[in-house]
Amino acid sequence: MKPSYFISFLLLVLLQVVLFNHLHLFGAINPMLYLLFFVFYRFESDQTLLIAFSFLLGFSVDFLSQTGGAHTIATLTTGFLRPLLIRNAFGITVETPQSFFSDSRILNKVFFLILLVFVHHLLYFILAYFSWESLILILIFSLLLMGVTLSFYPSKK
Amino acid sequence: MQRILNALLQFKNTVLYLFLLLLSLLFIYNQSPFHGFSLEKYGFYFSSKLFSTSKNISAYFNLKDVNKKLTEENEQLKNFELKENDILLYPEALNQKKRFPFRVVKAHVIKNSFQNQRNFLILDVGEKDGIQPEMGVISANGILGIVHSVSENYANVISILHQDLKVNVRTTSSPAFGSLLWSGQSPTEFHIEDVVSNAKIAIGDTVITGGMSSYFPLGIPLGKITQLKKNEGSGYYAIDLSLFSDPSQVYNAYVIENKDFKELQSLLKKLPQ
Numbered sequence: 001m002k003p004s005y006f007i008s009f010l011l012l013v014l015l016q017v018v019l020f021n022h023l024h025l026f027g028a029i030n031p032m033l034y035l036l037f038f039v040f041y042r043f044e045s046d047q048t049l050l051i052a053f054s055f056l057l058g059f060s061v062d063f064l065s066q067t068g069g070a071h072t073i074a075t076l077t078t079g080f081l082r083p084l085l086i087r088n089a090f091g092i093t094v095e096t097p098q099s100f101f102s103d104s105r106i107l108n109k110v111f112f113l114i115l116l117v118f119v120h121h122l123l124y125f126i127l128a129y130f131s132w133e134s135l136i137l138i139l140i141f142s143l144l145l146m147g148v149t150l151s152f153y154p155s156k157k
Numbered sequence: 158m159q160r161i162l163n164a165l166l167q168f169k170n171t172v173l174y175l176f177l178l179l180l181s182l183l184f185i186y187n188q189s190p191f192h193g194f195s196l197e198k199y200g201f202y203f204s205s206k207l208f209s210t211s212k213n214i215s216a217y218f219n220l221k222d223v224n225k226k227l228t229e230e231n232e233q234l235k236n237f238e239l240k241e242n243d244i245l246l247y248p249e250a251l252n253q254k255k256r257f258p259f260r261v262v263k264a265h266v267i268k269n270s271f272q273n274q275r276n277f278l279i280l281d282v283g284e285k286d287g288i289q290p291e292m293g294v295i296s297a298n299g300i301l302g303i304v305h306s307v308s309e310n311y312a313n314v315i316s317i318l319h320q321d322l323k324v325n326v327r328t329t330s331s332p333a334f335g336s337l338l339w340s341g342q343s344p345t346e347f348h349i350e351d352v353v354s355n356a357k358i359a360i361g362d363t364v365i366t367g368g369m370s371s372y373f374p375l376g377i378p379l380g381k382i383t384q385l386k387k388n389e390g391s392g393y394y395a396i397d398l399s400l401f402s403d404p405s406q407v408y409n410a411y412v413i414e415n416k417d418f419k420e421l422q423s424l425l426k427k428l429p430q
Contacts, residue, residue, distance in 0.1 A: 047170050055177040059184075068192055069185030076181060080174040127185070130195045 008040050009057065017064040031148050032124075034061055034075075038082055038116055047083060054079025070127035078120040085115045117146045228409060231297075232263040235411050242376025243368070246329060258417040259374045262286055264294070264312070264410045266301075271344045271405035276316040278302060280410060283310040293372035293413040298402035299379050300324065301410055303372055312412070317404050318344055325367035326379060331356045334367040335396070337379070344405040347380065349396035354387050356394070364398050371421045373413060 016034040023030050037057055041050055058075030062068070089112035121142040129138055165172060186193045240257045264286075268279035282288050284307050294301040294314050302314040303322065315322050323336040326349060333356030335349045349364065362382045368375025384397035415421075 048173060051170060051173050051177065055181070058181070062184075062188075068189030069181050072181035072184060073178065076174065076177050080170070127192075130192055 005041065005053065008037060009053065012037050013057065013060045013064070016061055021065050031145070032117075032120070035078070035117060035120055038078065039113070041082075043086060050079050050082065051076065068128075070124050073127055074120050074123035077123055078116060081119060082116070085112060085119065089115055113150060114146070117150060118142065121146050228263050231409070232261055232411065235263075235295075236261045239374050239377070239413070242365075242374065246365075246376060257374070258415055260414045260416065262288065262412045262414060264288075264412050266407050266410050267311075269405060269407070270316070271318050274320050274341055276318040277305070278314040278316050278410075280304075280312040280314060280412065281310070282412060283307050283312050285309055287414065288312045288412055289414070291372070291418065292415070295373070295377060295411050295413060296402060296404065296407045297409065299400055299404065300366065300373060300377060301404050301407060304412065323350075324373070325370040326364050327367040328358050328362040328364055328382070330362050331358050333358070334369060335394070337364070337398070340397075344403050345380070345400040347398045347400065349382075349398055350393065352394040352396060354389075354392050354394050358382065358385065358394070358396075360385050371415055371418055 012034040016032065020033050021030050034057060037053070038050075041053070055072065055076045057079075058072035061075075062071040065071075090108050122138070125138040125141050182196075186196055236259075239259055239261065262282060264280040264282040266278055267281050268277075270276045270278075278294070278301060280288075280294070288304060288307050290304050290306055292304040294304060300317055302316045302319070304312050305315045306313045317324065317337075318339050320339060320341055323338050325334055326337045327334040333352055335352035337347055337349055340346045340348050352358070360382050364379045364382060366373040366375060366377040366379065378401060380398045380400040382396055383399050384395075386395040388395050
């Protein structure tokens with residue numbers, strides 16, 4: 001376990017709760033920056049620890065912004081599915097050392113980000129609305145917010 | 158134990174995920190009334206599905222009991238039906254107190270035949286159920302025969318599809334009576350003999366039991382007249398009739414006990430031969 005994970009964890013939660021939850025872009029959209037944690041977390045690090053971290057991450061955001069529990073479930077599930085997303089985006093397993101793809105193409109990284117954010121946002125909005133009638137709304141919101149969130153990410157990541 | 162632990166360690170990520178998911182579901186259930194309500198709705202939906210499925214399954218296994226209850230109920234209703242048959246013919250007899258000596262016992266046909274000229278049935282009731290020889294046997298829509306002999310648990314019945322069996326019948330329109338007997342071919346085609354030719358009957362009349370045989374009460378519907386020929390020479394009709402129900406395809410039957418049977422027989426013996 002590296003202390004840098006703790007620092008980034010705390011920073012992201014604070015940023016999310018204090019700053020990004022009050023942005024209200026176009027009236028309603030708050031980008032979810034705390035997902036960057038899944039990008040910072042090194043690919044070869046322990047997956048079990050990541051699941052615990054993602055639960056804590058979602059829980060703290062939920063707890064500090066007084067939302068029901070949608071963040072927790074969406075983040076936890078995204079953390080659990082991350083190896084699958086990595087395999088889809090990069091075509092390699094988690095066990096491959098980081099150095100292998102430090103020079104991998106930017107397209108793979110963008111694709112990974114899109115997958116990650118889309119899975120998370122889809123889950124989040126399904127849980128937030130919790131009814132099949134608003135499925136179209138869920139999809140629209142997921143895609144819209146995905147675009148906004150992605151635009152906030154460092155472009156060179 | 159070691160194997161279980163190994164399996165747990167192998168799938169530790171999944172187990173951890175499911176555990177934390179359960180935790181967060183509990184969290185969301187307690188935190189937000191809307192989500193709690195929705196989750197309860199799903200829970201209710203699944204539990205009601207489950208209960209209705211298990212109910213259907215248990216209902217299937219209870220069918221035998223239900224069937225038994227229904228046949229018992231039918232037995233009672235048959236008793237009433239037989240008692241009230243003649244009110245259709247003589248409506249003025251309504252509300253008059255009358256003696257009805259017949260009683261119905263339910264039974265099942267366990268052996269039946271119709272290929273021979275003299276057919277027999279076997280019923281699953283016997284002496285134990287109070288069955289005696291010379292009792293009438295009916296089905297839901299007509300008569301089946303007359304009990305010939307009984308053992309402890311079974312009864313042997315002379316089928317109505319027997320060339321020597323004659324049953325006293327009449328029509329609903331006329332009290333003139335005759336004898337029903339099987340033509341020996343199709344199990345629903347019968348002849349009626351000995352109906353005097355001045356009686357007013359027509360093709361299509363309903364034939365019922367005549368109530369003069371001490372085996373069957375008056376008014377059990379049997380069939381319809383299909384052919385009618387006046388035989389001028391003999392002074393009797395030659396009548397063909399087709400039954401409402403095929404006596405070769407019957408499972409549920411009712412044995413009719415006439416409580417006055419012995420009294421009637423002893424009275425008949427006193428007549429000068």
